[in-house]
Amino acid sequence: MLPAPFSSLPNSASTNFELHAGAYVFRLGGKPFGLFFLVDGEVHLIRHTKSGDAVPIHRAYAGEFFAEASLFSDAYHCDAIAQTHSKLLKIDRSQTLALMETNPRFSIEISTYLARQVQDYRRLLELRSIRSAQERVLSAVADGWLKGNILSFAAQLGLSHETVYRALSDLAKAKRLEKVARGKFRMIRR
Amino acid sequence: MLPAPFSSLPNSASTNFELHAGAYVFRLGGKPFGLFFLVDGEVHLIRHTKSGDAVPIHRAYAGEFFAEASLFSDAYHCDAIAQTHSKLLKIDRSQTLALMETNPRFSIEISTYLARQVQDYRRLLELRSIRSAQERVLSAVADGWLKGNILSFAAQLGLSHETVYRALSDLAKAKRLEKVARGKFRMIRR
DNA sequence: CGAAACGTTGACCGTTTTCAATTACAGTGG
DNA sequence: CCACTGTAATTGAAAACGGTCAACGTTTCG
Numbered sequence: 001m002l003p004a005p006f007s008s009l010p011n012s013a014s015t016n017f018e019l020h021a022g023a024y025v026f027r028l029g030g031k032p033f034g035l036f037f038l039v040d041g042e043v044h045l046i047r048h049t050k051s052g053d054a055v056p057i058h059r060a061y062a063g064e065f066f067a068e069a070s071l072f073s074d075a076y077h078c079d080a081i082a083q084t085h086s087k088l089l090k091i092d093r094s095q096t097l098a099l100m101e102t103n104p105r106f107s108i109e110i111s112t113y114l115a116r117q118v119q120d121y122r123r124l125l126e127l128r129s130i131r132s133a134q135e136r137v138l139s140a141v142a143d144g145w146l147k148g149n150i151l152s153f154a155a156q157l158g159l160s161h162e163t164v165y166r167a168l169s170d171l172a173k174a175k176r177l178e179k180v181a182r183g184k185f186r187m188i189r190r
Numbered sequence: 191m192l193p194a195p196f197s198s199l200p201n202s203a204s205t206n207f208e209l210h211a212g213a214y215v216f217r218l219g220g221k222p223f224g225l226f227f228l229v230d231g232e233v234h235l236i237r238h239t240k241s242g243d244a245v246p247i248h249r250a251y252a253g254e255f256f257a258e259a260s261l262f263s264d265a266y267h268c269d270a271i272a273q274t275h276s277k278l279l280k281i282d283r284s285q286t287l288a289l290m291e292t293n294p295r296f297s298i299e300i301s302t303y304l305a306r307q308v309q310d311y312r313r314l315l316e317l318r319s320i321r322s323a324q325e326r327v328l329s330a331v332a333d334g335w336l337k338g339n340i341l342s343f344a345a346q347l348g349l350s351h352e353t354v355y356r357a358l359s360d361l362a363k364a365k366r367l368e369k370v371a372r373g374k375f376r377m378i379r380r
Numbered sequence: 381c382g383a384a385a386c387g388t389t390g391a392c393c394g395t396t397t398t399c400a401a402t403t404a405c406a407g408t409g410g
Numbered sequence: 411c412c413a414c415t416g417t418a419a420t421t422g423a424a425a426a427c428g429g430t431c432a433a434c435g436t437t438t439c440g
Contacts, residue, residue: 107297
């Protein structure tokens with residue numbers, strides 16, 4: 001059966017599949033098949049600036065949906081790339097839209113999802129407006145955003161990875177964070 | 191009658207009011223009354239970083255809705271402040287939610303709104319990942335984001351206003367933009 | 381008319397970027 | 411099981427870019 005708000009969709013509306021690390025789930029400009037549920041693994045939605053830098057517009061982890069916004073647009077606006085071997089559920093776009101037409105409860109769930117995303121982006125914007133690299137990194141860690149590797153974490157914060165490494169080690173030195181392992185840091189519990 | 195997707199709401203669901211420049215539409219932490227339609231003027235949704243910098247999370251102009259996301263949360267997550275004398279329409283939250291329950295078409299409209307916002311934020315994130323101030327400013331102008339004053343434009347881009355002034359005048363000097371008037375720039379049409 | 385806010389430009393300082401090099405892993409195939 | 415390869419983590423040093431402070435011109439609005 002489909003996860004949480006999608007339980008009223010027939011099983012035929014979804015397809016299971018797997019991708020190896022580095023494979024594309026979809027590409028910029030492609031016609032949207034629908035949205036996805038990430039059963040296991042890690043998928044990044046990525047855009048590229050003109051100068052070629054990859055910007056992780058969103059990082060999805062096991063148990064999360066992604067590409068909900070594509071339900072309402074004519075083409076994907078970014079690339080989606082599996083970062084590790086990932087198990088996915090593809091959820092059919094037109095059947096989802098049809099369900100929204102008939103089931104208002106479901107529509108509201110979708111809206112709630114999107115509203116939360118808007119709030120998350122606002123928070124990210126706020127984070128990105130913190131000038132000091134150290135404070136920015138600390139706030140991001142406090143928000144639980146240090147998942148996956150530090151390269152993509154740094155890109156999400158709009159800092160070079162070297163700067164993030166330095167900020168993390170300085171924060172650890174100042175005992176504002178604790179280093180758990182190579183590349184793993186944690187807030188200091190109090 | 192209410193604008194576009196809200197036409198099926200009774201007139202009693204909305205209230206007209208005006209605010210002078212600097213007045214709050216709502217405040218961080220307040221219970222959401224509903225969303226707003228900006229008939230005329232300019233309203234910014236603003237958050238404040240710990241260090242006190244104001245971050246314009248969203249800038250709303252005449253003819254636009256704002257605070258749609260507050261339909262789905264228990265408190266406002268930012269301040270909303272009129273930047274100029276503004277005419278507003280307050281749209282009742284519970285009546286809007288009730289309409290979503292009964293009118294799936296309307297729910298879909300709301301979702302579409304939110305989805306567009308998500309896309310806009312992704313674009314902004316991409317912009318903010320452009321390292322060079324000059325290129326960042328140019329892209330933002332190309333996207334039509336240079337409205338209102340340059341102070342808030344700069345804050346939205348995550349740059350100091352001085353840097354934005356300099357970038358603009360350098361871009362004009364290099365004929366990549368044209369200066370129309372004090373503080374007004376335009377893409378060079380070709 | 382005067383004050384306040386915005387626009388503009390200059391100079392200097394500091395942080396982050398960049399380039400570079402080194403170390404630590406994880407996966408791969410012999 | 412181990413060398414081999416690629417990618418991520420880490421640290422150093424120098425340069426560059428943007429931030430900050432400061433001053434001044436200009437427009438707006440009460």
